[in-house]
Amino acid sequence: MIDLDVLNPQQKTAVTTTEGPLLVLAGAGSGKTRAVTYRIANLLYSGVSPYEILALTFTNKASKEMRERIIDLAGADGERVWMSTFHSFCSRILRIDIERMGYTRNFVIYDDTDQMAVISDIQEKLNMRDEEWPKKMLRSVFSDAKNKSFAPSDYILQNSDSFRAPKLSEAMTLYNKTLAANNALDFDDLLLKTLELFRTFPEVLNKYATRFRYIHVDEYQDTNLAQYTLVKMLSSVHNNICVVGDDDQSIYGWRGADIRNILDFERDFPGCTVIRLEQNYRSTSNILDAANAVIAQNTGRKQKKLWTDRGKGAPLSRYTAWSERDEADFVCRTIQQGVREGRPRGDYAVLYRVNAQSRVLEEALTGYGIPYSVIGSLKFYDRAEIKDVLAYLRLLVNPRDDVSFRRAIGVPKRGVGDV
Numbered sequence: 468m469i470d471l472d473v474l475n476p477q478q479k480t481a482v483t484t485t486e487g488p489l490l491v492l493a494g495a496g497s498g499k500t501r502a503v504t505y506r507i508a509n510l511l512y513s514g515v516s517p518y519e520i521l522a523l524t525f526t527n528k529a530s531k532e533m534r535e536r537i538i539d540l541a542g543a544d545g546e547r548v549w550m551s552t553f554h555s556f557c558s559r560i561l562r563i564d565i566e567r568m569g570y571t572r573n574f575v576i577y578d579d580t581d582q583m584a585v586i587s588d589i590q591e592k593l594n595m596r597d598e599e600w601p602k603k604m605l606r607s608v609f610s611d612a613k614n615k616s617f618a619p620s621d622y623i624l625q626n627s628d629s630f631r632a633p634k635l636s637e638a639m640t641l642y643n644k645t646l647a648a649n650n651a652l653d654f655d656d657l658l659l660k661t662l663e664l665f666r667t668f669p670e671v672l673n674k675y676a677t678r679f680r681y682i683h684v685d686e687y688q689d690t691n692l693a694q695y696t697l698v699k700m701l702s703s704v705h706n707n708i709c710v711v712g713d714d715d716q717s718i719y720g721w722r723g724a725d726i727r728n729i730l731d732f733e734r735d736f737p738g739c740t741v742i743r744l745e746q747n748y749r750s751t752s753n754i755l756d757a758a759n760a761v762i763a764q765n766t767g768r769k770q771k772k773l774w775t776d777r778g779k780g781a782p783l784s785r786y787t788a789w790s791e792r793d794e795a796d797f798v799c800r801t802i803q804q805g806v807r808e809g810r811p812r813g814d815y816a817v818l819y820r821v822n823a824q825s826r827v828l829e830e831a832l833t834g835y836g837i838p839y840s841v842i843g844s845l846k847f848y849d850r851a852e853i854k855d856v857l858a859y860l861r862l863l864v865n866p867r868d869d870v871s872f873r874r875a876i877g878v879p880k881r882g883v884g885d886v
Contacts, residue, residue: 469508469540478502481709481742482509485681488702488736489709490729494773495758496749499711503683504533506709507548508540510681517547521679521701524552525686533685549679553694554654557661561652564664564671575651582606582653589641595634609639613655614691619643658693665700676704687712687732689724699735708736714769715762730767747773751780791824795831802837812837822847 471479481491481502493499507520524530530551537545549556562572577585586602589595595605608623616622620636620643646652652660665672682702684690687710690698702708710732717726733739747755755773762768788794802815817828817839826847832839847853858874865871876883 468512469505471505471509474498474501474505475746477742477744477746478505481744482506484740484742485510485513486707488706488732488739490732490736490739490741491709491711491744492741492769492771493711493713493744494747494771495713495716496747497744497773498746498748499685499713499744500529500533500536502744503685503709503711504536504540507537507681507683508545511537511541511544511548515681517544518549519678519680520548520683521556521681522548522550522683523556523685523698524550525689527552527555529685530555553697554657557657557697560661560675561657561664564668565660567668567671568660568664569647570650570652573650575649576657577646577651577653579606581651585642585645586638589638589645592641593634593638595638600634600638605635605638608635609642610653610655612639613659614693616692619659655693658697662693662696662700665697672700673704676701680705680707682708684708684710685712688714688717688726688729690728691724695725695728702736706736715765715771726767730769743769743771745771745773747775748777750775751777753780753782757783791827792831795827798828799831799835799837803835 471482474482475498478498478501481489482505485506491499491502493502503522507522510520511517522530522533524533534545534548534550537548537550539545551559558576561570561574565574566572583602583606586605589605590597590600590602609619612619612622612626620639623636623639624632626632646656665675679701682698684698689712698708698710710729712729714726714729717724717729733741750758752775755775759772786794786797788797798817802812805815806812819825819828825841829839829841829847848857855874855878858871858878861868861871862875
């Protein structure tokens with residue numbers, strides 16, 4: 468058996484409440500991953516077959532981390548639990564049963580580049596100039612429609628302005644026909660086609676809904692309509708569904724996430740048990756008090772208040788900058804002061820909201836002689852579009868610069884080859 472005494476009382480309740488719907492409201496740094504992994508391990512130790520347990524996450528990284536933890540707790544059985552992202556799960560089902568819908572099991576999944584190629588052909592066939600109907604805009608509209616509806620072209624007609632809607636709907640219809648003719652799906656189709664499969668062939672739904680006695684969903688606040696519907700259908704037989712999330716951390720509304728999925732969980736799943744994980748293991752109380760004060764102003768949220776036993780910690784400070792350059796200078800001065808006091812540079816992290824904000828910070832860090840690395844993105848001056856513009860500027864200053872000439876002559880494309 469696993470040692471449940473390492474859990475706090477709320478985590479232990481989440482682990483041992485195995486029957487019926489369960490909503491775990493987990494604040495930031497409250498040990499939600501630990502609660503979920505211990506819950507699955509506890510089910511395995513209780514005699515539940517790993518093939519009857521399903522865990523759905525949003526990223527491969529989260530899925531891998533969860534699997535590794537479960538294997539550490541429960542051994543080889545943890546390897547056999549169905550644990551994956553929503554899209555990987557749907558892909559796995561479609562590889563088994565998609566032939567009922569006229570596709571073959573060796574269907575291909577189109578990436579962004581493939582999608583753009585299809586959309587480019589559609590623009591040509593429907594006389595849609597890229598200036599008026601940009602490819603990225605079309606792909607975004609198609610994706611949004613698929614995430615929100617089972618009949619995407621109809622959704623576009625109902626939710627776009629009257630002038631553009633008919634053309635958008637026509638383009639989407641042709642896009643879907645082209646994919647089907649190529650035995651191909653795009654990323655959003657993985658969810659949509661699985662739901663279509665379940666609705667068209669109830670026996671297929673019943674096979675999976677009967678098999679998965681215990682369903683777990685991580686980051687439930689970020690689910691969209693298609694994901695919510697999938698979870699609802701899969702839990703229709705046993706009703707043992709555990710969702711973990713935090714309505715205060717829902718930030719993906721722009722990509723279809725619907726905060727109502729977590730706010731209305733108790734209504735959608737009657738008899739639901741609600742557990743709040745409020746003890747934070749990451750931060751000091753000064754940080755949590757400030758966060759709680761800000762979050763409390765949100766409307767339409769589940770009430771919870773994070774706390775910690777780690778003490779008050781250092782007080783928070785705030786600096787009101789006059790400009791972005793003043794802000795960057797303040798960051799650099801703060802780092803320099805800390806280094807003089809003996810703190811390693813590696814202890815400092817600078818967070819910004821969008822990549823475009825890195826330029827001024829990078830220039831200031833370079834000016835102050837502070838080494839840095841950009842995580843998860845290219846340095847501002849390493850980005851292709853910036854290098855393209857700089858090539859033109861360098862060529863203006865130095866017309867003999869062959870390297871800059873070769874880059875500038877090819878952007879935008881002019882049909883100029885090596886010869």
